[in-house]
Amino acid sequence: MKPVYKYIDVFSGAGGFSLGFHLSGRFKSLLAVDSFKPAAETYKANFPHTLVVNEDVKDLTGEILTGLVKPDEVDVVIGSPPCEPFTGANPRREKNPLDRLYSDPMGQLTLHFIRIIGHYRPRVFVMENVPAITEDGLRDALLREFRRVGYGEVYFNILLAEDYGTPSHRKRVFISNIRIEPEKTGRRVVWDALRDLPPPGRGLPNHERPPDPSWRKLKRMHRLRWGDAMIHYQGAEKTLPNMVRLNPNSIAPTVLGSSRFIHPFEDRLLTVREQARLMGFTDTFIFIGGREEQYNMVGEAVPAPLAKAIAGHLARALDEGVV
CATH class of the missing domain: 3.40.50.150 (Vaccinia Virus protein VP39)
Structure with a gap:
């Protein structure tokens, strides 16, 4: 042994x-x-x-x-x-x-x-x-x-x-x-990680649907294509994207404490569980704290x-x- x-x-x-x-x-x-x-x-x-x-x-x-x-x-x-x-x-x-x-x-x-x-x-x-x-x-x-x-x-x-x-x-x-x-060991893409998850609110911890955005933001979100970002912010050296609509056929961008992602096919943000899957966490791994704290711990x-x-x-x- x-x-x-x-x-x-x-x-x-x-x-x-x-x-x-x-x-x-x-x-x-x-x-x-x-x-x-x-x-x-x-x-x-x-x-x-x-x-x-x-x-x-x-x-x-x-x-x-x-x-x-x-x-x-x-x-x-x-x-x-x-x-x-x-x-x-x-x-x-x-x-x-x-x-x-x-x-x-x-x-x-x-x-x-x-x-x-x-x-x-x-x-x-x-x-x-x-x-x-x-x-x-x-x-x-x-x-x-x-x-x-x-x-x-x-x-x-x-x-x-x-x-x-x-x-x-x-x-x-x-x-x-x-x-x-x-x-x-080889690569996996976004849809490999998300395809078998139940709808938010069913079956898994940390899989509650995030609050829906305002009507104006929802309209902007609906127009986003795969890979597009809804907002950008200024880093130390360059402008960085956030609220990116994920391309299901590619790997996701870097998951950060401040990053939020939009589902490839639905007009909503990913749940904490979905975002955790992008980081390879097992579904039995639970996160404690408020929703923002959970996102940050994942990132x-x-x-x-x-x-x-x-x-x-x-x-x-x-x-x-x-x-």
Whole structure:
């Protein structure tokens, strides 16, 4: 029988990253940490045997962390520090890239994640974020910070979620002390994910129909063709679309906390469950909180199929003693 490795999930959110590790069958979650209460409650509802701590990581000293989980119990540390300080979708991000890491209070949370890695000294760590976290001197800064806690070899693995069966686009960097190169599993399109769902309000949790738009917005929505957006907003570098009518024959655009999608064939927004399917969440995974909070938790997650592929890759590396 193959061993089961133990991990902790920092900035766990609702648990998309952990869901992939769970689905791999090779990992057990000991601890999850998130400061957003609905996310912590959602994680606990889906992983009832995990110790879930609803606290700000800045307040978790080494002594507290050891009291929660001892370092010698931990094989892997995963986590997704907030991407808002770094992403080009944020028009208010700091102009100086290094300020995004060292001055922005949310950016500093990445440094706390590295501190926690240094405390546990796991065989493997994986930090997920937007590729922009590596731009304009930030990559070298991160390398220095990881060396400071004992990891001299660090890799910046760029992966596309759609290469691993996620029916939406997502390009992310997974920063780790090993190369992460899972075997690609093929692509799925929007209709592969949505075609077998019952009508909203029937049969599944988080599948309630969103409120209908005003008559004026409904008329605009009705005129949208596949791929058209009803509104656009200004990011840090370019104008970005929102309320896109999905093309059933393509992968969906990137699911973000702020993104809402229009059904391919109906004049309505997707339900939370439909949007969760675009991120590869299983239908048994439930989201707790208000509707907007649920949408945000879906959009801020690591897609479960991609997380599962990463988990399988890590398990093989651990089995082979590569780390």
